[in-house]
Each structure stands twice: as structure tokens, then as C-alpha cells.
Amino acid sequence: MPLTNQAILITGAGGGLGSTAALALAKKGAHIILLDKNIARLEAIYDAIVAAKAPEPIMYPFDLAGANEDEYQELADRIENKYSSLQGVLHSAVELIAFTPIASLPVHEWAHTLNVNLNAPFLLTRVLLPILQKSEHAAIVFTSDSSARTAPAYSGAYGVSNIALEGFAKILSEELESSRKIRVTIFIPGPVDSPLRKRTFPAEDKSKLPAMESLAPIYLYLFGSESIDITGQVVDARTFYL
Template sequence: MSLNNQVILITGAGGGLGGTAALALAKQGAQVVLLDKSIPKLEKIYDAIVNAGGPEPVMYPFDLAGATEAQYQDMADAIEQRYGALQGLLHSAAELTAYTPIAIHKTQDWGHTLNVNLNAAFLLSRVLLPVLQKSAHASIVFTSDSAARKSQAYSGAFGVSKIALEGFAKILAEELEAGGKIRVNTLVPGPVNSPLRKKVYPAEDKSTLPEMDSLAPIYCYLFDAASLGITGQIIDAQNFTL
């Protein structure tokens, strides 16, 4: 139980990777705050954690794209009031409408995707930094995509958001490194049998892909003491060994 007494907030906790991370971290004793706009999905991962014997999680229904700055701040204030400090923040929420040529990319889809994948990560990180800094050590983990560094055709707003997110994570890591309290890293999960992967590659043979729970050890590593001092890194799950 290497994460006992650690409070970790997870966005997109009702999704495939977010739920996988939430369950893995809770099994190690973490008190997880589950953030997602879908209450049924939150309830599903809540039940999975409780049934696995993890600490009872907290569900926080929240629309990353639609929330105001004041609502983001209210969330941060509520977490500080309840826990006093925060030891982890996992940005796992992702929006991908479809792979689309730029020539026909809808403006509404472009804006919504950037709001969820990039702007929300900025806002949430900013309002939670004071709460994270109240911990002796804390970890922020962003979730990118293996296509980000390839600038893959048709990846549209999703591809742009992940390219920008990796840059944002590096800037934040450099700004916080001197303080020695908060480490910031980016996880590239690689091809796994996730709902998002199924949406992008519906004809792919998913039996050849690793299951999502294969990422559990990496999620635990990024939030437990083993990763202290590791910051500003892009960690590719396919090439990473513990």
C-alpha cells in the first residue's frame, strides 16, 4: 500500500484509462477524487474501487469544457477544505471527435477538443498548484499520445492539443523544478485496448493490443515515492521498464 494517505485527483475518471488509473492507485491505498462529467461512469468506477477494497473514493461530477474559471476555483477550494493538501493530479480526460482533414474540420469540434484536452489542463493545474504545494512532495501527470511527435495527418484538433500539452507540461516542470516539491511528467500510454483506441481504429484487431490494466504499474510509479526527482520527462509506456 505505497500510496496510503495520498490524495490524487483524476480527470476523465469514468473513461478507460482514467478508470484504470483510479483503480490501480486506490488498490495501493490512495484516496482518489474521481472527476468526470458522466455520473453513471463515475458510479461504475466508484463501485469497482469499493469492491476491490480500496479507500472509498469521492465522486466529483464536473464538465471540464463547460465550467467557468470560478467553478474551477470552487473545486480547488473544496478539495483544500476537505483534505488540506493534494499529492497527485492526473490529467486523463481526452476528447476526440474523429480523425478529420483540416479542410473540413468543424470549428465547434476544434474549440471543444482544445477546451477539454488543453485549456482544462491549464486551468485545473493553475487552481490546484497552491493545494499541491502544501504537500511535501506531489506529482502532476499529463496524458499524451504517441502520434503527438509525428504530427500525424488527420489528427486535427486532437493532435494539436497533444503537441501543445507536451510543451505545456515541460514548461510547467521547469517552472516548478527549483521548488523541489512538485514533479511534472507526461505519460504516453501507447496502443492499448481502450475505448478511445476503438473509436479511432474500429477495424483493428484488438486482441493484439495490451489491456489497459497493463499500465497500472506505471501509474503507481508516477505517483509513489519511486519517482521522486523525476520531472520534465515524457514516459512512453511501450519502452518503459520499472
């Protein structure tokens, strides 16, 4: 479905899944706000969107872990001044440093991972809610992992943050359900041939994994009109069929 004049913010927009979503949504007419701390990756997805003759996106270099509350609010104020309202937020940024036993997990690694994977989605969602509520319909999508249900050994701060993020998303969906304006979804992309997967599972045969582009139709569904009345759901790419 066309997403003309829809403003959607994507965190981790320079990453594999973030850039896949950004390009897919932009090709359908969405105005994308690209959020990432890596400027080179931001420029790459910006160029790809422009080359596709989609609406020109906005690049916003932003360190989710290092930003303070005032900087989050400044981001929200700039979005409101530019677009007046916001129709979507995709939390796609993720930190996974290594699979580590709890007994060996450095404190700074624990804190940094939770900052990116849990605290940042909370802070960003909180400052953006007033702008999302200005829309007739809006979507917040949290990216999680199937491990949130199994809590495997060595998943460390990454595993804990996913479990907590899903809980946060469910609480948020319950609180927003009565207004019927903002829908909240937990998205599990499953194993795909992404840069993060290459780094964390280097010995795996990636030729057997789906390409990142296979997720594009699901991103379009999550932010399109077909999902307007669906909230509080977990969408798993491995079992989802349009």
C-alpha cells in the same frame, strides 16, 4: 509502494485509462477524487474501488469544457477543505471526435477539443497548484500521445492539443523544478485495448493490443516514491520498464 493517505485527483476517471489508474492507485491506499462529466461511469468506478476494499473515493461530476473559472476555483476550494493538501493530479480526460482534414474541421469541434485537451488541464493545474505545494512531494501527470512528435495528417484538433499540452507540461516542469516539491511527467500510454481505441480504430485487431490493466504498474510508479526526484520526463509505456 503504498500510497496511504495520498489524495490524487483524476480527470476522465470514468474513461478506460482514467478508471484503470483510479483503481490501481486506490488499491495501494490512495484517496481518489474521481472527476468526470458522465455520472454513470463515475458510479461504476466508484463501485469498483469500494468492492476492492480500497479507501472510499469521492465522485465529483464536472464538465471540463463547460465549467467556468469560478467553478474550477470552487473545485479547488472543496478539495482543500476536505484534504488540506493534494499529492497528485492525473490529467486523463481526452476528446477525440474523429480524424478529420483541417479543411473540413468544424470550428465548434476545434474549440471543444482544445477546451477539453488543453484549456482544462491549464485551468485545473493553475487552481490546484497552491494545494499541491502544501505537500512535501506531489506529482502532476499529463496524458499525451506519440503523435505529438509526428503530427500526422488528419489528427486535427486532437493532434494540435497534444503538441501544445506537451509544451505546456515542459514549461511547467521548468518553473517548478527549483522547489523540488512538484514533479511533472508526460505519460504516453501507447496503443492499448481501450474504449477510445475501439471507437477510433474499429477495424483493428484488438487482441494484439495490451490490456489497459498493463498500465497499472506505470501509474503506481508515476505517483509513488520511486519517481520523486524525476521531473520533466516523457514516460512511454511501450519502452518503459520498471
